[in-house]
Amino acid sequence: AGDLLHVNSYMKVVFFQFLSFYFQKLFLMNNGICTLCCPCSRIDQCATIRNILLSGIFEVRFIMRLYWKCAEKMRCFRKRSTIPLLAILAICLLFLNLFLEEDRYVMEEGRRLSREMTSHQLNSEKYVHTFKDLTNFSGAINVTYRYLAGFPIARKKYLTIGLSSVKRKRGNYLLETIKSIFDQSSYEELNEIIVIVHLAEFDLSWCENIVQDISRKFAHHVISGRLMVIHTPEEYYPSLDGLKRNYNDPDDRVRFRSKQNVDYAFLLNFCANLSDYYVMLEDDVHCSKNFLSAIKKVITSREGSYWVTLEFSKLGYIGKLYHSCDLPRLAQFLLMFYQEMPCDWLLIHFQALLVQKDIIRFKPSLFQHMGYYSSFRGTENKLKDDDFEEDSFDIPDNPPATLCTNMNVFEHYDPSKAYSSVEEYFWGKSTSAGDYFVIVLDKPAKIDKLKIQTGTDDRQNDILHHGRLEVGQHLLIVRKEKHCSSYTPLGEFQRGNIEIKNIGHKVKFDIQCIRILVTENQKEWLIIRSISIWTGQATI
Numbered sequence: 001a002g003d004l005l006h007v008n009s010y011m012k013v014v015f016f017q018f019l020s021f022y023f024q025k026l027f028l029m030n031n032g033i034c035t036l037c038c039p040c041s042r043i044d045q046c047a048t049i050r051n052i053l054l055s056g057i058f059e060v061r062f063i064m065r066l067y068w069k070c071a072e073k074m075r076c077f078r079k080r081s082t083i084p085l086l087a088i089l090a091i092c093l094l095f096l097n098l099f100l101e102e103d104r105y106v107m108e109e110g111r112r113l114s115r116e117m118t119s120h121q122l123n124s125e126k127y128v129h130t131f132k133d134l135t136n137f138s139g140a141i142n143v144t145y146r147y148l149a150g151f152p153i154a155r156k157k158y159l160t161i162g163l164s165s166v167k168r169k170r171g172n173y174l175l176e177t178i179k180s181i182f183d184q185s186s187y188e189e190l191n192e193i194i195v196i197v198h199l200a201e202f203d204l205s206w207c208e209n210i211v212q213d214i215s216r217k218f219a220h221h222v223i224s225g226r227l228m229v230i231h232t233p234e235e236y237y238p239s240l241d242g243l244k245r246n247y248n249d250p251d252d253r254v255r256f257r258s259k260q261n262v263d264y265a266f267l268l269n270f271c272a273n274l275s276d277y278y279v280m281l282e283d284d285v286h287c288s289k290n291f292l293s294a295i296k297k298v299i300t301s302r303e304g305s306y307w308v309t310l311e312f313s314k315l316g317y318i319g320k321l322y323h324s325c326d327l328p329r330l331a332q333f334l335l336m337f338y339q340e341m342p343c344d345w346l347l348i349h350f351q352a353l354l355v356q357k358d359i360i361r362f363k364p365s366l367f368q369h370m371g372y373y374s375s376f377r378g379t380e381n382k383l384k385d386d387d388f389e390e391d392s393f394d395i396p397d398n399p400p401a402t403l404c405t406n407m408n409v410f411e412h413y414d415p416s417k418a419y420s421s422v423e424e425y426f427w428g429k430s431t432s433a434g435d436y437f438v439i440v441l442d443k444p445a446k447i448d449k450l451k452i453q454t455g456t457d458d459r460q461n462d463i464l465h466h467g468r469l470e471v472g473q474h475l476l477i478v479r480k481e482k483h484c485s486s487y488t489p490l491g492e493f494q495r496g497n498i499e500i501k502n503i504g505h506k507v508k509f510d511i512q513c514i515r516i517l518v519t520e521n522q523k524e525w526l527i528i529r530s531i532s533i534w535t536g537q538a539t540i
Helices: 002-026 043-055 060-074 079-119 128-136 174-183 204-217 219-223 251-270 291-301 324-336 343-353
Strands: 146-149 157-165 193-199 227-231 275-281 285-287 309-311 320-323 367-369 401-405 426-428 436-445 447-454 467-478 481-492 497-500 511-518 526-535
Touching: 146 204, 157 174, 157 251, 157 291, 174 193, 174 204, 174 285, 193 204, 193 251, 204 219, 204 227, 219 227, 251 275, 251 324, 251 343, 275 291, 275 324, 309 343, 320 324, 324 343, 401 481, 436 481, 436 526, 447 467, 447 511, 481 497, 481 511, 511 526
Parallel strands: 157 193, 157 275, 193 227
Antiparallel strands: 146 227, 275 320, 285 367, 309 320, 401 436, 426 526, 436 511, 447 497, 447 526, 467 481, 467 511
């Protein structure tokens, strides 16, 4: 913008000099007579105009007004003046457009900078270098922890379950949460997990009382190396005074959520090398039966696909699963921006930083919030996850796949929305017999069950009125779209839905394609709300 302003200022000077030179040549004096006017014109009138032009400080409207006034008095305006006049007008309009374009550019540049400042709040100068290098960071935070119960394990486990707890003004649900984790796990599952409890409270007497209760109630799990209790000394915490009051939060709220970010950062830092995967829970959570087996099933089904976070609850910082190798980066990220916003909001930015565009959430939820009083101020907190089920082992796999259709898609309701775990869906316009919707698995698989639902509560008539579900094998590519060369029908849609069980007994091959085929024309549009796939082990 600065360069453009400099260039335009120079162009203005050149413009005025050009006009002055032009009019000097144009208003030639021939025996005291102006060549633009008839011989009866007075030389002093032309001289007035010439002096104004030569000064370089005039406006186009003023020049034209004087010129026409002179011409009207003389009443003998010659035709030869038309060409110079049009040339002057053209030049004036050209430069006027240039000046307007300059103003528009400056305004647009201002708007662009404003948008960038809004969308990159986290990129302050203090953090920008570390923020850019975070994707390659794997170092640990230098903290010395206190071991309050348990001891470091010798063997790396499959899953670490992390909890951070502080003293509450009303209620305490930590012991119930730990009990739920162990009670809802089988003996085989217990051997693959380790539970880390971070007592993030500066009141050491409270910490000692809680440790005594945990050691007494869960002594077997402490001795077997499945349960550890740790504490981070207050000296390692950054300043919690004079924090930013973003979102107009009161001081005590800002302090609470900022400290909570640091609590989680120290917990994640400690758990980085204990297992292959890590799941974050809060200290007031109830678990579903065999939640670990459900998590392992999902992880296996997504083998070969990229993900940063898998979510098994839609509430707060509950049921968020990570690769343990990402924990040092996440810990640094939370510590870096601890006073900016709540931890669950920061997680959205962390996922974007590591290039996970969409939320990957699975239903039914495996963890339920059970606390009645919040850890902040002890206020009532009746939040519940309505997708939670006590027995959630039947969670679908939905392995990585490519989706395509020949139906006309409405706006942004593309095919992938039907296969997503978030509350979205595919929406196609009026369909005809022969239209299809195909799910092509990245790898052939044994499929035990398929369930497809169409329509929504709001649009109950946008269902598949007449359709068939088929599975296929032998992948081929037709016009850059993946399909299978042969299909086997499984059943017909009834009232827009279909559920087929024990598919392995009906189909002996490993399935590569799943096709929804429209069998009759329908005027109503089609919503495919959800596609759920339960897989077994493939034979190839």
